[in-house]
Amino acid sequence: MRISPLELDAVVAGTIDLAFRRWERPRLLVGTRMRTRVGLVEVTSVDEVDPAGLTEDDARRAGAPDLAALRRGLAANPERPVFRVGIRFAGEDPRAVLRRTPPTGAEIADLQARLDRLDRASSIGPWTAATLAIVDAYPERRAPELAEELGRPTAEFKRDVRKLKELGLTESLDIGYRLSTRGAAVVDAALQAAGRPVPERAAPPSGTPLPSLGAPATRALRAAGLTTLEAVAAVPEADLLALHGVGPIAVARIRAALGR
CATH class of the missing domain: 1.10.10.10 (Winged helix-like DNA-binding domain superfamily/Winged helix DNA-binding domain)
Incomplete structure (x- = not known):
């Protein structure tokens, strides 16, 4: 089951604990632990539900702006049933x-x-x-x-x-x-x-590593000399967005890493 980067951040924060999918049949079992960029996400429940009975609370817990947005997200493949999937952050990837x-x-x-x-x-x-x-x-x-x-x-x-x-x-x-x-x-x-010399490896940059931002944003920040969270924190968001390859999602991840 694919979960967007921003949704993964919200799962870690505990603000998202549901996902809704249209499947022909259940694709996950309760207890399944999915490896993601943020760590393990565990499936806590899988239930077929009537889409007509979805609520605003369901939408909020799934990270949708409102119930209408949740319904729009489920509009494709209307012949398939809707499954309500409970999810939770289960810790760091071993x-x-x-x-x-x-x-x-x-x-x-x-x-x-x-x-x-x-x-x-x-x-x-x-x-x-x-x-x-x-x-x-x-x-x-x-x-x-x-x-x-x-x-x-x-x-x-x-x-x-x-x-x-x-x-x-x-x-x-x-x-x-x-x-x-x-x-x-x-x-x-x-x-x-084998009696061969051990190479000297470059030390990682001092400071807090950047969160996972995707290749385009990472490449753009690296080209600008911004390789740590501390360095990025000193740059206005408007200037970050002006870098080719840095978009709103990357800036949102940086903001979340900075606790803003």
Whole structure:
């Protein structure tokens, strides 16, 4: 189930706890936890309802301006039933916790064994070390450029990076990827075992990282030298909106991150 970025922010804040969808049949089970950019969103209920019985309170809890707007959002596919889906913020994505937790020596050995299994199962031969290395060398570079460096189709490259992400070794950014703390430890251990030097990695910008804003806005802010929340906070919203690629949704996310 797709939930818009602004709706996700409201789910975290607790101001949205319902969603209404027209489905041919229920697509989610109670207890399902969906991974989103803000963390886990849990499905607390799934009920078929009569659209004629929807209320202003339903609209408010679903984030619609009013009941009329909620009904307009359900106007498509009128032959399908309407489902009322209860949702709640269920906390941080466990993968995020995993990514920033330094692994023990035993965990590094286990992760390397799992990477070896991925290499053996691949039809193109070993790929994990090269993929980790290029993400390490070029953080925040677009996936098509990284794939081209490796001579691989972009879709296949992105699929394989997702496998590394599931192990907590990489993290996706608005533009490109970077190694996690866990991923850097695995890469460094492999280099040391091979007698090769460990690279010096650039430290992240000091200050509070920007929230997820999407690639166009992130690219525009980066070009303007605005890489932290503190830097953006000092710029009037009108000036931010004047940057090509920064729109109202990005500014709303910045405002929410600043608590304004």
